[in-house]
Amino acid sequence: MIDGIQKVAGLSMTRDLGEVTSSSSAASAFGTGGSAASTGASFSEVLGNMAVDAANSLKSAEAISFDGITGKANTREVVDAVLQAQQSLQTAIAFRDKIVSAYLDITKMQI
Structure with missing residues (x-):
């Protein structure tokens, strides 16, 4: 179900990024953590990283939801993962x- 979202990474120049760890956040993708700003990350890299992070978040929520159905995860974990x-x-x-x-807007501009 969520595997179709991985095709988003194929649209950018940032292919084969691997999985982003679940501890990363959107703040690190914007460079507020210092790593992206110091390396001079390009706009496409930032968007690619955000797409990968969103896809990993959706996959994690799906896995935790299945764990909740089988009784391996409690309701609180399932709700937190789905809301994230x-x-x-x-x-x-x-x-x-x-x-x-x-x-x-750019396509409407006159040259």
Whole structure:
């Protein structure tokens, strides 16, 4: 179900990034952690890392949901994982909408 989201990484220049650890956050993707700002990460790398992080969050939530169904995870863990995945998905959708809007604005400009 979530495997279709991995195709997003194929659209960028940041292929084969591997899995992002679950301890990373959107703040590290924006460079506030210092690592991305010091290495001069490009815009495509930041977006690629955010896409991979969102996909990993969704996969983690799906796995924890299945664990909750089988009784291996408690309700609190399932709810936390699903809410985190929902927030990641909403952020990715907001970025997509802003990028499409910017692209449409650029195409409307007169040369």
